[in-house]
Amino acid sequence: MICMESAFEPFQRGEKLSRRQLLNMFWAKPDMILTIDRRQCTGCGLCAMDCKTEALTVLQSAEDGDYQLIFHHDLCNACGACETSCPEKCLTLGRAPAGGQKEECCVVFEDEITRCSECGVFLFPGAMVRHLREKTLAAGKMDIPFELCPECRIRKQMARGILN
Numbered sequence: 001m002i003c004m005e006s007a008f009e010p011f012q013r014g015e016k017l018s019r020r021q022l023l024n025m026f027w028a029k030p031d032m033i034l035t036i037d038r039r040q041c042t043g044c045g046l047c048a049m050d051c052k053t054e055a056l057t058v059l060q061s062a063e064d065g066d067y068q069l070i071f072h073h074d075l076c077n078a079c080g081a082c083e084t085s086c087p088e089k090c091l092t093l094g095r096a097p098a099g100g101q102k103e104e105c106c107v108v109f110e111d112e113i114t115r116c117s118e119c120g121v122f123l124f125p126g127a128m129v130r131h132l133r134e135k136t137l138a139a140g141k142m143d144i145p146f147e148l149c150p151e152c153r154i155r156k157q158m159a160r161g162i163l164n
Helices: 019-026 046-050 081-085 126-138 150-159
Strands: 032-036 056-060 066-071 091-095 106-115 122-125
Touching: 032 106, 046 056, 046 081, 081 091, 106 126, 122 126
Parallel strands: none
Antiparallel strands: 032 091, 056 066, 066 106, 106 122
């Protein structure tokens, strides 16, 4: 909750408040928690891309290939954009229990980024590779080389005479 004295400080200094700032002073923002079913999440990051408040962010480490989805509960305005954008429907947003300890931010999904087996460039989270491979095999499609980047995939197909 915002202290009313500190909320009015910009106004008292002669600065103008936007409508959003003014409304935020009077509307109590609910404390939210976000849970992800890690067995279903592919780490696609669509939830973070659609989050207008940046309560959900993606953190990637190029050095060691770590991939994380981080939730900042204090930035969440409970709009639900993350839930509706999730293609796997594995993300749920809910109210935090009253009086519970909440961290400033927490990692809700963590995985390792796969690399191209030919050139070593980073591709996408390992969970996404596993999920796509399962879906294509279940649909009776050929085994697509998800371990290759697009450039190496085309080069390999050209070498086999599949592409001219």
